Amino acid sequence: MKNLAKKTLNAIVFAGIVFSAPIVTAAPAEVNGLLQTGGINGLQDSDRDRILRVSNGAGDVTYNGTNYDLITSGTWQIGDVFQAALKFDSLDWLDGAGNTINSQNLSSLAHPIGLYGYSEIKVDTITDVVLGGSVVAQTLTFSGANILSNSNVLVELYEVNPDTLDIFGFGVQANTAINTVRGLNPVAEFGILGNDFWTATVGTDISQLASGYGSNQQAAGTSGLSLISNAGGLPIEADGVFSDTSGFNHDLVGNASAFGAGSNGWLVNTNSTVFFKTTVPEPHTLALMGIAMLMFGANSARNRRS
8 A cells, every 4th residue: 555655646746747737735725615717706795893003001902012092083094003804705706797697605505614804904195085175085005014914914814614603793892703713724815015905985084984874885995915825725816807996907806895883892894895716727737637647547457467
């Protein structure tokens, strides 16, 4: 058995040398099996957000020795941080025209997959939106906050299966939700490289985020991000989706909207949808697998005859 395994391994290595294709050994994320191959996928989520600002005193929360106040009103400042927990509810397959051709509710699967996220984005610039001579809103641009996330990372993606969590349930505080999400199985990290961006247009006072919009949703932000790390082996095509906002292609393109006041330590409830294109296995990769299996079969037959 050892010789057979060794020969099989040699066959795979030989095929890899011939076709110059890397052998991937990392365990893939389970959500990979639900993705549309070679097409556009859309993930929709429910978010909860709060605003952090470096404190001059004891603060409300402390991370890595720095105290932060939780801000609920007043004007925006450079350096303010949106901190959020995300729960992805559904996965859509889209055609070339952007129409949904298949939709799956992740929590209604036979074995529900929990796909969660953590995000922290820092305000870099603030630009007034002027209408009729008055400032009616402000446009914010963001970068990575580097509080809990690695440098240049804006979104962390996590997975759990089966999913029995209720991070936004009654009485679940924001700190608990964040810690729960970041304790799950890491899948990927997304951030800003090159022409990537994250921007939002919001009211001039932070309290407007939490004023509530009834049954309506207020468009709040758009983003175009790059895949920074990929522990779950997501088959995301580089620069696979075009953004009308930036005029460039990105690995991941998203939009967000706010729809009401939060609770349990959250300032506001938001929804986000992100889009990405998956890759198609390259012919030389399929050939590598075929050669390995053929040589495995030849070795097995030879062993049976001996």
